[in-house]
Amino acid sequence: MRRTLLVRGLVAGLLALLVIPASAMAQDAPIPIADVKGELDNTWVIVAAALVFFMQAGFALLEIGMSRGKNAGAGIAKILVNFAIISIVWWAVGFGIAFGGTGKWIGDSGWFFQFGRDVGGEPADNGTAAFFIFQFMFAAVSLAIVWGTTLERIKFIAYPIFAIVFGAIIYPLIAHWGFGGGLFATFGNGVQDFAGSSVVHLTGATAAFAACLLLGPRKGKYGADGKPRAIPGHNMPLVGLGVIILWLGWFGFNGGSTLGTSDNAFASVVSVTNLGAAGGVIGAVIALGLTLKKMDVGMIGNGAIAGLVAITAPSGYVEFWAAPIIGLVGGLIVVFGVLAIDKLIDDPIGATSAHGLAGIWGTLACGIFASPRLVESVGIGDPGLWYSGSFKQLGYQALAVIIVFAVVFILSYLTFFIIKKTVGLRVSDQEEDAGLDISEHGMYGYPEQFIPAPELIGYGAAPTTKEATA
Amino acid sequence: MKMVVAYIRHEAFEPIRTELLELGFPSISVTEVKGSGRQRGITEHYRGATVTNYLRPKIKLECVVAAGDVGTVVDTVLKHARTGAVGDGKVFILPVEESYRIRTGESGDETLQLHPDASSENG
Numbered sequence: 001m002r003r004t005l006l007v008r009g010l011v012a013g014l015l016a017l018l019v020i021p022a023s024a025m026a027q028d029a030p031i032p033i034a035d036v037k038g039e040l041d042n043t044w045v046i047v048a049a050a051l052v053f054f055m056q057a058g059f060a061l062l063e064i065g066m067s068r069g070k071n072a073g074a075g076i077a078k079i080l081v082n083f084a085i086i087s088i089v090w091w092a093v094g095f096g097i098a099f100g101g102t103g104k105w106i107g108d109s110g111w112f113f114q115f116g117r118d119v120g121g122e123p124a125d126n127g128t129a130a131f132f133i134f135q136f137m138f139a140a141v142s143l144a145i146v147w148g149t150t151l152e153r154i155k156f157i158a159y160p161i162f163a164i165v166f167g168a169i170i171y172p173l174i175a176h177w178g179f180g181g182g183l184f185a186t187f188g189n190g191v192q193d194f195a196g197s198s199v200v201h202l203t204g205a206t207a208a209f210a211a212c213l214l215l216g217p218r219k220g221k222y223g224a225d226g227k228p229r230a231i232p233g234h235n236m237p238l239v240g241l242g243v244i245i246l247w248l249g250w251f252g253f254n255g256g257s258t259l260g261t262s263d264n265a266f267a268s269v270v271s272v273t274n275l276g277a278a279g280g281v282i283g284a285v286i287a288l289g290l291t292l293k294k295m296d297v298g299m300i301g302n303g304a305i306a307g308l309v310a311i312t313a314p315s316g317y318v319e320f321w322a323a324p325i326i327g328l329v330g331g332l333i334v335v336f337g338v339l340a341i342d343k344l345i346d347d348p349i350g351a352t353s354a355h356g357l358a359g360i361w362g363t364l365a366c367g368i369f370a371s372p373r374l375v376e377s378v379g380i381g382d383p384g385l386w387y388s389g390s391f392k393q394l395g396y397q398a399l400a401v402i403i404v405f406a407v408v409f410i411l412s413y414l415t416f417f418i419i420k421k422t423v424g425l426r427v428s429d430q431e432e433d434a435g436l437d438i439s440e441h442g443m444y445g446y447p448e449q450f451i452p453a454p455e456l457i458g459y460g461a462a463p464t465t466k467e468a469t470a
Numbered sequence: 471m472k473m474v475v476a477y478i479r480h481e482a483f484e485p486i487r488t489e490l491l492e493l494g495f496p497s498i499s500v501t502e503v504k505g506s507g508r509q510r511g512i513t514e515h516y517r518g519a520t521v522t523n524y525l526r527p528k529i530k531l532e533c534v535v536a537a538g539d540v541g542t543v544v545d546t547v548l549k550h551a552r553t554g555a556v557g558d559g560k561v562f563i564l565p566v567e568e569s570y571r572i573r574t575g576e577s578g579d580e581t582l583q584l585h586p587d588a589s590s591e592n593g
Contacts, residue, residue, distance in 0.1 A: 220484075433480070433481055438512065438514065442513075442514055442515040443514045443515055443516050444514065447514070447516075450527075451514075451521070451523055452504035452523060452525035452527070453504075454504070454525065455521075455523050455524070455525055457521070
């Protein structure tokens with residue numbers, strides 16, 4: 001009885017909340033429909049930015065789960081510090097280079113972003129701010145991808161140094177060429193990369209590849225015979241949770257790249273994104289059936305990510321039917337890619353395959369599957385091979401991939417090389433054996449697992465119960 | 471029959487294990503232990519507060535062999551476990567009165583290690 005009263009009271013209160021502002025508003029002048037549309041667009045972009053921010057949690061869990069327990073805490077410090085540094089760098093410099101005007105090479109305005117300040121010839125307003133924070137989340141995702149190959153052996157000091165260079169120069173340069181109307185817009189009718197298979201994922205994975213080459217493998221990764229050995233991560237459920245959070249975040253990542261709600265394109269992009277991810281999982285399962293004959297949990301997770309990375313560039317350009325195919329090929333690529341790359345370099349979470357190879361495939365897939373209807377609606381590039389029978393767009397897509405890889409690899413390798421020669425890139429053998437948690441951070445991620453039981457403070461057996469003593 | 475008990479560093483285990491296998495001593499037991507000796511402890515910091523551990527993790531390796539094989543096993547342990555720094559560990563040799571293989575009920579040296587010259591049917 002009391003409960004029904006409570007429910008009734010709550011319902012009445014909520015109704016009152018809904019009714020009062022509406023009646024108050026009715027007396028004001030009507031709001032122009034264009035303003036409502038602009039606010040709706042900004043709302044969606046900000047919601048999408050929040051979803052993309054949540055991907056940081058996904059990367060943290062994925063990387064921590066794939067690391068050994070002695071390196072669990074380090075993953076949290078890394079994500080937080082990198083995100084904080086690139087936040088500031090993007091605000092000060094990165095956004096200006098990427099989006100301050102549509103010059104061929106770099107932007108030339110928008111430094112130290114602020115309302116009213118000039119960004120590409122227009123004073124920054126609420127819409128520009130939404131764009132600023134949304135695009136920042138992309139830069140942060142790209143940076144998070146970089147560290148995937150460096151787990152369990154990199155020095156903490158490398159993070160802030162590389163984050164500054166990456167956030168100020170490397171990512172903004174590629175973002176300007178791919179998203180900001182720079183170099184890639186001059187290839188034919190433009191290179192199609194809707195949400196950044198190349199700009200975000202290939203960029204991050206290429207820097208990760210450069211870091212991995214200079215770091216070398218983890219101790220014991222390769223046996224005396226040179227064959228790769230498994231170094232199992234410590235928590236597969238964390239890996240799974242990380243993948244699912246990334247999957248969720250991707251609805252904002254691709255869906256938000258519509259930068260608005262016009263024509264319901266964002267709903268289409270979100271649906272296509274989910275179909276791509278589904279294709280990726282199925283592709284990985286098929287590839288596992290053909291190779292390992294075991295349904296490797298981490299590989300299935302990699303398949304989901306590869307499907308999502310692959311559908312990122314085409315998500316605004318392809319019809320629904322093409323999405324599972326693009327994802328499926330991504331899932332196949334990632335399994336064979338991880339197995340092949342593992343023989344050469346030590347990439348603990350498969351970032352070079354899931355973000356690199358699948359990113360290349362996704363960018364090329366635009367040149368194959370882009371549909372005339374959507375190409376016209378977005379207004380970039382030409383329809384793909386399937387519809388047009390022409391290799392022209394595919395060629396421009398390939399050119400963009402080569403440029404992104406070459407430029408990012410050279411700049412990243414140079415930066416990591418300087419870090420290696422100055423402050424050092426890799427911890428000592430002994431520190432690596434002990435784990436980054438204790439050697440770099442002075443504490444354990446799982447103290448109860450590492451501090452000897454007799455030395456844990458405040459521990460004891462539970463008091464005996466009546467049942468057990470009877 | 472003797473039991474060789476060795477307290478070693480984690481990283482010393484793999485080369486010792488590999489060489490013992492090559493020499494025909496596959497039967498070992500391994501326990502993760504914590505202990506203290508002349509090696510000093512470590513201090514951790516949790517949001518400013520510190521905690522010191524004096525007990526260090528080690529691997530305890532046990533291996534029962536015929537009296538004549540003790541030297542071979544001990545040499546292998548010493549060769550791979552020695553870094554020269556404090557904390558390399560210790561080796562103890564204990565007498566063993568009798569041993570039985572549960573599957574067959576055999577007893578004595580028969581039940582001990584598989585030497586390279588022993589027939590593979592035991593494996």
